[in-house]
Amino acid sequence: MSLETYKHDMLRCTRCSYCKWIPFENFRNSDFVKGCPSVARYNWHAYSAGGKFNIALSFLEGRIPYSDTFLDAVYKCQMDGSCDVSCKSVQDIEPLQLMQELRIKCVEDGQVIPAHSSVIEGLQKTDNMMQKSRNDRGKWAKGLNVKDLTKEQAEVYFHAGCKYSFDEGLWNTARDMLTMLIDASVDVGIMGDAEMCCGGRAYELGYKDELIKYASRHEKTLKKAGVKTIVTPCAHGYQTMKVLYDKIGKKLEPEVLHITEYIDRLIKEGKIKPKKKVPLTVTYHDPCHLGRLAEPWIHWNGKETKVLGQLIVHDPPKKFRRGANGVYGIPRDILKSIPELKLVEMYRIRAAAWCCGSGGGVKEAYPDFAIWTATERINEAKTVGAEAIVSACPWCTQNFRDAIKETGEKLKVFDVMELVQESI
Amino acid sequence: MELTDLEYKALEDIVGSENISREPAILETYNQVWGNKLVFGQKWSPRPAAVLLPGSTEEVQAIVKACNRFGIQFKPFSSGFEITAIGLVSDKAIMLDLKRMDRILEVDVKNMRAVVEPYVSVHRFQVELAKYGLYYGAIAAGPSAGVIASACCHAGSGQTNVFAGAIERNVLGAEWVLPTGDVLKLGTAASGDGWFSADGPGLSLRGVLRGHCGANGGHGVITKVSVKLYPWYGPAELERAGEIPAYRAVKQVPDEYKVFVISFPTQDNGFDALAEIGKAEIAISDYQIPLPPGGNLGEGNDEMWESMKNLDEEARKMFATMVIVIIGSKSKRELEYREKYLLKIIEKFGGSLPPPLNAPMVQSGLFDASMFSFGSVRHVFRLTSDFFINPCADASEGLIKNLHRAAKEAMGPYWNNGTILQVGSAIFHPVYENYTVGAHHEDMYMYDPYDPDSLEGTKELVSKTIDPNGKFRRLGVPCLGGGLQFEPATHIHQTWGPLYDNYDVWQRKIKAALDPNNTADWGCYVPPEYP
Numbered sequence: 001m002s003l004e005t006y007k008h009d010m011l012r013c014t015r016c017s018y019c020k021w022i023p024f025e026n027f028r029n030s031d032f033v034k035g036c037p038s039v040a041r042y043n044w045h046a047y048s049a050g051g052k053f054n055i056a057l058s059f060l061e062g063r064i065p066y067s068d069t070f071l072d073a074v075y076k077c078q079m080d081g082s083c084d085v086s087c088k089s090v091q092d093i094e095p096l097q098l099m100q101e102l103r104i105k106c107v108e109d110g111q112v113i114p115a116h117s118s119v120i121e122g123l124q125k126t127d128n129m130m131q132k133s134r135n136d137r138g139k140w141a142k143g144l145n146v147k148d149l150t151k152e153q154a155e156v157y158f159h160a161g162c163k164y165s166f167d168e169g170l171w172n173t174a175r176d177m178l179t180m181l182i183d184a185s186v187d188v189g190i191m192g193d194a195e196m197c198c199g200g201r202a203y204e205l206g207y208k209d210e211l212i213k214y215a216s217r218h219e220k221t222l223k224k225a226g227v228k229t230i231v232t233p234c235a236h237g238y239q240t241m242k243v244l245y246d247k248i249g250k251k252l253e254p255e256v257l258h259i260t261e262y263i264d265r266l267i268k269e270g271k272i273k274p275k276k277k278v279p280l281t282v283t284y285h286d287p288c289h290l291g292r293l294a295e296p297w298i299h300w301n302g303k304e305t306k307v308l309g310q311l312i313v314h315d316p317p318k319k320f321r322r323g324a325n326g327v328y329g330i331p332r333d334i335l336k337s338i339p340e341l342k343l344v345e346m347y348r349i350r351a352a353a354w355c356c357g358s359g360g361g362v363k364e365a366y367p368d369f370a371i372w373t374a375t376e377r378i379n380e381a382k383t384v385g386a387e388a389i390v391s392a393c394p395w396c397t398q399n400f401r402d403a404i405k406e407t408g409e410k411l412k413v414f415d416v417m418e419l420v421q422e423s424i
Numbered sequence: 425m426e427l428t429d430l431e432y433k434a435l436e437d438i439v440g441s442e443n444i445s446r447e448p449a450i451l452e453t454y455n456q457v458w459g460n461k462l463v464f465g466q467k468w469s470p471r472p473a474a475v476l477l478p479g480s481t482e483e484v485q486a487i488v489k490a491c492n493r494f495g496i497q498f499k500p501f502s503s504g505f506e507i508t509a510i511g512l513v514s515d516k517a518i519m520l521d522l523k524r525m526d527r528i529l530e531v532d533v534k535n536m537r538a539v540v541e542p543y544v545s546v547h548r549f550q551v552e553l554a555k556y557g558l559y560y561g562a563i564a565a566g567p568s569a570g571v572i573a574s575a576c577c578h579a580g581s582g583q584t585n586v587f588a589g590a591i592e593r594n595v596l597g598a599e600w601v602l603p604t605g606d607v608l609k610l611g612t613a614a615s616g617d618g619w620f621s622a623d624g625p626g627l628s629l630r631g632v633l634r635g636h637c638g639a640n641g642g643h644g645v646i647t648k649v650s651v652k653l654y655p656w657y658g659p660a661e662l663e664r665a666g667e668i669p670a671y672r673a674v675k676q677v678p679d680e681y682k683v684f685v686i687s688f689p690t691q692d693n694g695f696d697a698l699a700e701i702g703k704a705e706i707a708i709s710d711y712q713i714p715l716p717p718g719g720n721l722g723e724g725n726d727e728m729w730e731s732m733k734n735l736d737e738e739a740r741k742m743f744a745t746m747v748i749v750i751i752g753s754k755s756k757r758e759l760e761y762r763e764k765y766l767l768k769i770i771e772k773f774g775g776s777l778p779p780p781l782n783a784p785m786v787q788s789g790l791f792d793a794s795m796f797s798f799g800s801v802r803h804v805f806r807l808t809s810d811f812f813i814n815p816c817a818d819a820s821e822g823l824i825k826n827l828h829r830a831a832k833e834a835m836g837p838y839w840n841n842g843t844i845l846q847v848g849s850a851i852f853h854p855v856y857e858n859y860t861v862g863a864h865h866e867d868m869y870m871y872d873p874y875d876p877d878s879l880e881g882t883k884e885l886v887s888k889t890i891d892p893n894g895k896f897r898r899l900g901v902p903c904l905g906g907g908l909q910f911e912p913a914t915h916i917h918q919t920w921g922p923l924y925d926n927y928d929v930w931q932r933k934i935k936a937a938l939d940p941n942n943t944a945d946w947g948c949y950v951p952p953e954y955p
Contacts, residue, residue: 011467011874012809014458015510016801017503017568021545024567024798025664025672030528030552043443043477043523044450045504051453057467058452069447089672090801092724307729309842310808310872317726324667351667 009093010057019049019083022352035082049083049095079360085323103206115365138192147189153226154189161234163394200240215250235393239289274423283386286353287393292323323351356396374403388412461873489605499945502570559656561588566800597650603939619650642949685781709750831867843881
């Protein structure tokens with residue numbers, strides 16, 4: 001893959017602007033119909049996916065050079081994939097992949113921004129995205145009686161991810177999740193200080209080599225630990241191990257599951273029983289990396305051809321990833337299983353969800369934009385009468401908490417697993 | 425040509441530094457749109473000297489006055505989804521991206537009208553109106569089109585015009601920043617009596633405002649419009665089932681509506697039935713649009729082709745003569761009456777309701793496609809990448825039949841040699857608004873601008889259909905307003921005006937009166953001077 005691969009798509013972007021909205025079929029409330037935080041916040045067409053097609057084409061044709069504005073448009077974007085879903089509801093082109101390749105090209109050409117460089121330097125030194133010491137990675141699990149996969153084998157590997165490992169405010173949640181698995185007699189282990197970043201966020205920033213590096217390292221380590229299933233509470237890590245590793249030809253042998261998927265199985269098997277009442281009206285925020293971006297990768301090798309004169313088709317037929325096959329139902333099923341908990345839906349949900357604001361390196365480089373995006377979502381949650389917004393990704397929950405702290409809102413924020421824990 | 429620092433600063437002072445840009449990376453996203461390759465020979469039209477994001481009428485007014493002062497041309501747009509929106513003539517021109525003016529200002533439920541700003545899209549509007557039991561009308565350009573753009577600025581038509589009127593005739597008032605920077609209000613809005621009649625008391629310039637094709641920004645900026653609304657019989661919020669993209673459609677057609685997909689023995693039978701249904705005043709939607717089977721619901725071209733390729737001749741014919749009718753009413757009795765009447769018309773013209781075309785899932789998809797124009801981008805762009813429309817006319821039913829035959833004659837060789845994809849001629853609806861408008865007809869052809877044979881064939885075909893001395897002369901002035909009207913390339917007014925009462929002379933007089941300094945970009949309106 002390269003930027004040039006998508007020249008066909010750049011030429012065929014019609015400027016319909018669907019990428020700016022959630023799919024029209026999903027419009028439910030006229031105040032909550034925007035899909036792309038970037039163009040909603042900065043207004044210029046360049047900040048939309050359509051604009052990225054334009055920028056990329058003009059760049060390839062030598063009409064525009066790199067500039068601060070160019071990079072601003074490229075990096076002030078959560079890479080959340082909303083544009084991809086809307087565009088591909090009517091087209092057979094790939095906006096998100098183009099945007100990924102555009103970032104990769106920028107990095108290859110040294111066109112990076114300082115905030116991202118610092119994070120990547122930290123990653124290269126300490127194997128985490130939080131710029132923290134490698135030796136502190138396992139602290140969150142201190143005192144838990146759990147297998148150490150660097151020394152012994154287990155069926156299930158609990159991969160906490162960078163955020164849960166280093167954000168002390170999230171440690172209790174991570175510990176509770178792991179304890180739930182242990183209490184349900186799951187043969188589970190962790191890597192402690194030896195756990196490493198999945199490389200997914202680095203890839204999203206445009207650092208392709210980091211993804212390849214961590215995919216290879218995970219492949220090796222997990223084989224040695226005899227792991228059959230990877231369970232992670234980090235939506236980003238889940239998407240990386242399940243989708244991105246496959247994309248780059250390094251699909252892991254173990255099954256990759258998000259914690260909600262695994263807990264849902266345990267609930268259905270009767271091994272976990274939410275019993276206590278949690279009388280709360282909540283709304284569920286679909287994390288992009290668990291939802292539309294988690295759709296399995298589809299490999300295709302073929303060529304574009306034509307029938308009926310000019311109808312563009314593919315040989316062999318090409319199946320596009322259009323966002324429909326993410327994990328949407330399971331977190332909702334879990335919430336519905338909690339006694340007296342009332343789930344109300346926001347207007348932009350599932351593949352059409354509004355992003356929390358944290359992804360794509362935005363939280364690291366443009367924290368005000370991340371907070372603005374989260375605040376939009378919090379307003380939506382309040383409009384539907386929710387007392388709490390619930391998500392299944394630490395990056396989302398933390399960004400919502402930051403936004404609430406900054407704006408003085410009263411909405412509560414939970415991870416799905418926190419509510420399960422409260423109920424058992 | 426770049427703006428001088430003085431000029432730029434003057435504009436910046438109006439909108440603020442965050443709402444103006446002359447950065448190449450920004451400007452290069454305001455000159456790429458479908459159709460450019462056909463007209464300009466490349467993906468790019470001329471790059472603007474700057475783009476501005478005004479947030480109010482006052483800012484628009486101040487910008488326009490500054491343009492007059494400095495000799496800069498301007499072009500406003502809302503969604504920007506056409507050459508007519510972003511094609512520029514002058515190399516010293518700015519664009520006004522009206523994205524920040526996106527408010528639904530008023531919904532007057534009792535009087536069935538609403539006032540909106542330029543960046544209110546048709547579907548966002550519909551969703552808001554449904555809460556009040558109101559409906560605006562579909563524009564075939566699709567749900568992303570601006571309400572103001574479709575009502576005041578471009579030529580366009582929609583699948584529910586038989587019920588909700590021709591789109592351009594729903595204007596009840598407008599606030600218009602003229603190319604001089606003066607603000608004009610039309611009709612009752614000007615006399616301060618509310619925005620309920622564009623014809624007065626007060627100035628009535630509805631014809632000048634848009635004519636048939638619209639001025640496409642060539643005579644100023646429409647900053648507010650009041651439009652007439654129609655009843656919505658369905659629920660305040662429609663429940664849609666399935667995941668996008670393939671099967672996301674209304675879960676079921678609301679009880680207050682019924683969808684009929686009718687096949688007729690011949691296309692002429694279909695046309696006659698369309699007209700009769702229109703005259704009967706029983707339909708919400710009444711049109712023919714021969715789609716590739718699965719075109720509306722298919723996930724992508726490959727899936728669509730899969731469903732098409734094994735169709736036998738009989739089935740293909742069924743799709744080619746397909747007429748879609750939607751009836752509706754709040755009253756069950758009235759709905760029954762309308763259905764009975766419709767069935768009699770179907771019988772009269774030998775029509776049938778083939779079960780596969782009337783399956784619930786197909787009906788749900790067609791309900792969305794007809795009432796809200798979902799799928800229009802799928803139909804016209806995904807198939808081959810680009811499309812063109814000509815002829816495109818609002819005319820009597822007799823002329824429509826002739827037009828259809830002539831267009832088929834013109835296009836036939838090109839779809840036979842594979843230059844274009846022909847999915848059929850589309851009669852969207854007979855518009856029998858006071859029996860004065862007649863039917864709307866478009867002949868659409870899909871081509872691939874990045875396939876040299878397809879591009880050259882399409883250019884040749886376009887040249888033939890806009891040739892004032894060719895076969896199409898008898899069919900009237902080509903109306904390219906909803907497609908690719910770009911005067912410096914097509915010279916429609918210059919070459920066709922003398923054949924039709926020198927209408928262009930009057931059009932140019934209007935332009936000169938409204939825009940003495942030639943400040944509003946005229947590329948998609950009328951040239952002040954002919955080359």
